[in-house]
Amino acid sequence: MADLKKIEPVDYEVTKAREIQGVHRAVGETVSMTPKQAKYYLPPHGAGLKLAGDKLPKQKVHAEKPLKADKTEV
Numbered sequence: 001m002a003d004l005k006k007i008e009p010v011d012y013e014v015t016k017a018r019e020i021q022g023v024h025r026a027v028g029e030t031v032s033m034t035p036k037q038a039k040y041y042l043p044p045h046g047a048g049l050k051l052a053g054d055k056l057p058k059q060k061v062h063a064e065k066p067l068k069a070d071k072t073e074v
Helices: 035-041
Strands: 010-014 018-020 023-025 030-033 049-051
Touching: 010 035, 030 035
Parallel strands: none
Antiparallel strands: 010 030, 010 049, 018 023
């Protein structure tokens, strides 16, 4: 008989105050559950959780370049 893979719980951070697993959770709280349990609290199915320690990607700040139409010749 083949060994069944043991599914390890993963830590998730609450991003929206709501009821999760039958308990009202506050923003910033950490919850451990399997990926299958967390599925409906994560995008695209739902909202309210993100992977703990997961940071949003930094947005690059581009310096504004003047448009050619903005330049005036003297």
